[in-house]
Amino acid sequence: MHFVFHIDATDGAARTGAITMPRGTIRTPAFMPVGTAATVKAMYPGQVRDLGADVVLGNTYHLMLRPGPERMARLGGLHHFMNWPHPILTDSGGFQVMSLSALRKLDEQGVTFRSHVDGSTHHMSPERSIEIQGLLGSDIQMQLDECVRLPADHATIERAMHLSLRWAERCRVAFGEQPGKAMFGIVQGGDVPALRVESARALTDLDLKGYAIGGLAVGEPQAVMLAMIETVEPYLPANKPRYLMGVGTPDDLLCSVARGIDMFDCVMPTRAGRHGLAYTRHGRINLRNARHAEDTRPLDEASACPAARDYSRAYLHHLVRSDEILGMMLLTWNNLSYYQDLMAGMRRAIAEGRLAAFSEETRAAWARAEA
């Protein structure tokens, strides 16, 4: 069986459907929990699956440094290693190099950087990035690209976008034909509409299996991010998945699904959970705050997730204040559950042609709690 994306219903620019591939089906719109170092932090794989996650992310940059791609292949690949038999998407590592490693050089050949683990020097070309993702066993592989942080000048954005296009072509050649797997291109172009359109058109000509929108969620206001999505969307093939990298808050997800995005990844729900923050139907709650010290209510008595239903806010406040491991576990569990429920709610609403009403009801519930 190959990699097939089908759309079951649309509601304005929003779509709901699924990607079917040998390792499983990804229902869209989809939120993909981040599993950086071969683990979704503080979660068991079975728990992540039970929340409704169809795919998780692995991080090429981290995994190539430790345990290393050749060793991972000898150990049977990432799925076997982390006991996640469902689809895995891996980033190409370029973004992480730019954000995590010291002493990095970028030229036509690729990126050269020092490991933040042991200081060793590594060179990653488009070909090597695809080779590493293949050794990890990744089902959806991302091209190597150069993501420019905003604000940036036009010349820098244009140079990086053109380099990323040349690297997309090299990644497509290196990836070759792998029927049950996919290599996605990444649209760049910063906050310059003309460059965004040029990037989308050129990547579309490569006839890839999916298209990511990169270079966003890098510090720009939400309005700029949404404007770039609206600019690019008409130039991406309607019958291929669109993946908005690194996004985002629940509000970002509502806005972006409405503009035609199908896939998302973000460290927000997991990282926030480890820092005492709960995402709920009633908005975001900081459990470190003293006002929860004697609040006997659970986070959300209507939730199917035990973390949201079976523990009082007073207890969660105590765990967070005491830096107890269980605090991180319960809030991560709650947050991923809320994100998956939000995506399931959007998939249902699009199928029923009522995404606008669903979004309005969702935002109203957040506002009530904030008040």
Ligand SMILES: CNc1nc2c(CC[C@H]3O[C@H](OC)[C@H](OC)[C@@H](OC)[C@@H]3OC)c3nc(N)[nH]c(=O)c3cc2[nH]1
């Ligand atoms: C937050 N805003 C954000 N994240 C962007 C990521 C990285 C996503 C990456 O973000 C973390 O790495 C740092 C995650 O690990 C903690 C990775 O999960 C494994 C995730 O990989 C898909 C981008 N990756 C590429 N290759 N190109 C991009 O233009 C890009 C833009 C992003 N904006």
